[in-house]
Amino acid sequence: xxxxxxxxxxxxxxxxxxxxxxxxxxxxxxxxxxxxxxxxxxxxxxxxxxxxxxxxxxxxxxxxxxxxxxxxxxxxxxxxxxxxxxxxxxxxxxxxxxxxxxxxxxxxxxxxxxxxxxxxxxxxxxxxxxxxxxxxxxxxxxxxxxxxxxxxxxxxxxxxxxxxxxxxxxxxxxxxxxxxxxxxxxxxxxxxxxxxxxxxxxxxxxxxxxxxxxxxxxxxxxxxxxxxxxxxxxxxxxxxxxxxxxxxxxxxxxxxxxxxxxx
Numbered sequence: 001x002x003x004x005x006x007x008x009x010x011x012x013x014x015x016x017x018x019x020x021x022x023x024x025x026x027x028x029x030x031x032x033x034x035x036x037x038x039x040x041x042x043x044x045x046x047x048x049x050x051x052x053x054x055x056x057x058x059x060x061x062x063x064x065x066x067x068x069x070x071x072x073x074x075x076x077x078x079x080x081x082x083x084x085x086x087x088x089x090x091x092x093x094x095x096x097x098x099x100x101x102x103x104x105x106x107x108x109x110x111x112x113x114x115x116x117x118x119x120x121x122x123x124x125x126x127x128x129x130x131x132x133x134x135x136x137x138x139x140x141x142x143x144x145x146x147x148x149x150x151x152x153x154x155x156x157x158x159x160x161x162x163x164x165x166x167x168x169x170x171x172x173x174x175x176x177x178x179x180x181x182x183x184x185x186x187x188x189x190x191x192x193x194x195x196x197x198x199x200x201x202x203x204x205x206x207x208x209x210x211x212x213x214x215x216x217x218x219x220x221x222x223x224x225x226x227x228x229x230x231x232x233x234x235x236x237x238x239x240x241x242x243x244x245x246x247x248x249x250x251x252x253x254x255x256x257x258x259x260x261x262x263x
Contacts, residue, residue: 010085013064016055020047028054031097032184035061041249059180072191076105094118098188108198118207121217123192138189141182155242165246199228205262206232211240
């Protein structure tokens with residue numbers, strides 16, 4: 001089961017867990033409703049060779065929330081400050097879902113801070129029907145009356161409902177602060193096109209990965225982003241959906257190894 005790990009905190013209120021002491025840093029950004037421990041299989045593997053920093057999004061885990069109704073650029077700016085607080089030089093940044101939007105935003109706006117970038121289960125230019133559905137979900141969450149575990153039916157197949165990964169994600173969704181969840185989901189709902197044009201100008205190695213069965217962060221989105229990036233690579237993992245880093249950790253870790261070997 002999920003092990004809740006001790007945190008450090010930056011001066012600007014960003015909570016993070018850290019493992020490993022390699023020369024290079026890998027920073028991991030989770031998705032809406034999760035927390036740093038959602039990266040546990042990647043933390044365990046990457047910490048053998050890298051210094052790994054997994055951050056809690058604002059209003060998630062132990063990170064301070066953002067004030068008001070922040071849109072995606074506010075989360076990107078928050079992450080830029082977080083990296084600045086680390087004083088670590090260029091780092092490898094990997095984000096999942098909402099974290100993928102932030103990873104795309106930081107490489108678009110502060111490329112000097114990024115050595116390599118990876119987007120897992122990232123959304124890119126949603127269709128009109130998909131945009132309407134996610135905006136409706138954002139309004140529902142913002143109302144305060146919503147089913148916390150509704151995403152599970154999209155994120156996992158029926159065959160995965162008895163797995164440890166399913167239990168971990170269900171527990172995290174049930175525990176998340178509702179205000180932090182609502183704020184991040186609203187930014188996620190409106191953020192898929194903000195940095196969508198950046199990839200032709202991104203110089204660093206860029207990995208784009210999703211599960212073939214992900215209904216929202218689709219394989220086509222992943223391939224489109226990789227094709228637009230100068231040094232992009234698409235990986236689509238068959239038989240998996242949105243929480244692919246937990247349901248197919250060995251496949252994701254192999255893709256990360258190839259990404260981190262790129263120079």
